[in-house]
Amino acid sequence: MTDQIKIFCPATIANISCGFDVLGVALDSVGDEMVVRKVSEKGIRITKLIGQDLPMETEKNVAGVAGLALLAASDHDGGFEIEIYKKIKAGSGIGSSAASSTGAVWAMNELLDRPFSKVDLVKFAMEGERLASGVAHADNVAPALFGGFTLVRSYDPLDVIPIPSPSELYATVIHPQIEVKTSDSRSILRTKITLAQGIKQWGNVGGLVAGLFTSDYDLIGRSLVDHIVEPIRSILIPGFHDVKSDAIKAGALGCGISGSGPSIFAFGKGVDTAQKVAQSMKEVYKNIGIAYDVHVSKVNIEGIRRI
């Protein structure tokens, strides 16, 4: 039995337009790497953390906290050491904390010979999300663990539904280097919406899920609409409306805020379109004078994997 594995932990887009708090998707070309080792010493230790300035104390690190949740539920007598090679920037809105927390528990589960289900792993990883944002949400950890698109239908009980991804669907993500705190981004949301807004939103969620099942790219595009959250949160992201309109002009099926921002995602059919969309997004931030990272990625249909 292997006592150490090296893994790729994908970045993820949550809140996919109409799918606020329920829909997420895993990416393929951007993610962290981790090395997890089973050791006889009890507890979890973060032994390396390269690439981002994040706490290494187990109790303050999302991978540590998620790992402790798994350890508490397992009958493993020893512990684990974790090396984290961050490629996803913290605070970018593409599931940086989820990549670390899911990577830790996925790898530990492999090293223990899979005593836990994927849904169990989602629950453990959600403890990392609670540490990161104050809310134990699952919309990034679910796609990181299941791959592809996932719907978190319910939290009580936790119900994660995998949704298929059309083979030519690509995501383009631009991360403008500004800071938007998840807590700020959440506090500006209204706690009430109109019934009419709700009806439009769940009509679009139904349309998006149907479009993903039938590989109907046009329907996916028509459904990528958010009447509720985007109009408010986009205020915090300079250039958002130009990025969106230019992405659509460049051929994107739809465009919205990734997670709670500041990253902006678009979906497109085929890699060429996704590259054109990336170019159009870059131009906007070049003109405004804000630094950025851009990722063009196929949908990652397997989630976390060994490397």
Added chain:
Amino acid sequence: MTDQIKIFCPATIANISCGFDVLGVALDSVGDEMVVRKVSEKGIRITKLIGQDLPMETEKNVAGVAGLALLAASDHDGGFEIEIYKKIKAGSGIGSSAASSTGAVWAMNELLDRPFSKVDLVKFAMEGERLASGVAHADNVAPALFGGFTLVRSYDPLDVIPIPSPSELYATVIHPQIEVKTSDSRSILRTKITLAQGIKQWGNVGGLVAGLFTSDYDLIGRSLVDHIVEPIRSILIPGFHDVKSDAIKAGALGCGISGSGPSIFAFGKGVDTAQKVAQSMKEVYKNIGIAYDVHVSKVNIEGIRRI
């Protein structure tokens, strides 16, 4: 070319739990019959109306009004005569007006050699719904015309998405003989909901659509939840909560208000379960002393048909 056709116009369930205002489904064992004749005389005449006490003047009849909308858009020089044999009770909440208005326009389109698309026909039939309830909604006319489950993703522009139905899915519908006016049923709804309620609702819509695509009966059942409308509208339907809990005990996947009531629907896997659910529903109204009709039906996957 035939100048007359006889058709079956299915009853429909709208608002399917979480799918308020967007999801509907067509039934197979209950519906109206109509005979529609192409004539040289201009305009629309309702020449027979058997089974229900409804107005026969064209402008006051939903089939007449829907027919006029089609006629105005067509280049047909003559008119149509319509005979309506109502089997669906008006005000029952299973799409009585939608059956008449869709039947009229579907048959006229056939007799004119199909100049109009199904979406066009939905639009014409919606004029009948406007007459019946004051709101030109599509959640009954869409499934009557398309068959199976339909999602009305958007009204502007009108976007109707057919959703597949698992082969063993049956509906049980009970119609307690009490009057609930659609206008009353609509006026008691709150115009605002919480964001948290909305998130649960669109999570369930996503789950229901996914369950229908994958024939996952359990997922369909888990998703048939309505946190928003049912708690309010069910107040107008005596016995609702007993009917629902007994239906679930009898094996129903889920249970809710059909349209704006007073009919109550349940879905079940297989005809035997659907029959048991029907029995359990009947018992409730026998005990309360309210007369009722019960329908057990496969999902009608083709919609309106010639007979």
